[in-house]
Amino acid sequence: MSTINIYTDGAARGNPGPGGYGVLLLWNNHRKELSQGYRLTTxxxxxLLAVITALEALKKAEHPVHIYSDSQYVVKAISEGWLNTWIKTNFKGGKKNSDLWKHYYEISRQFKITMHWVKGHATNPFNNRCDELATAAADGKDLLIDEWYEENEYEKK
Known part of the structure; x- marks a missing residue:
């Protein structure tokens, strides 16, 4: 059974600030790019939204999925079991991004996912393409509202 390879990246100008994600889906001879920008996010x-969006774009769950990200936060939370602990403790201690992590957790359960960390801004052309998509989305027009972030996190600052 052929593997679906997914490359993802996220960007934010100012952190928080305008942000975006980029996704590259590769399966057999198929290639699909996804990106979106938000007016205020991290x-x-x-x-994390890049990974979620990529999984939501998949039409079949029976293929193994390999996700490549330059985010140690995302890769380690998934591969080292941090997320499982956060779920069990209901994100005790104010763990950030619980809305997205819960969404990832639910959607990920239908796939066999292997996470891979790749060095960002290096020699991986797929990761570099995702970076281009993410930064262009962050810098673009028609930015969406990251409603949960603006209502729950940004107001606390």
């Missing part, structure tokens, strides 16, 4: 939210 880099970590965009890194």
């Amino acid at each position: 880099n970590n939210r965009m890194e």
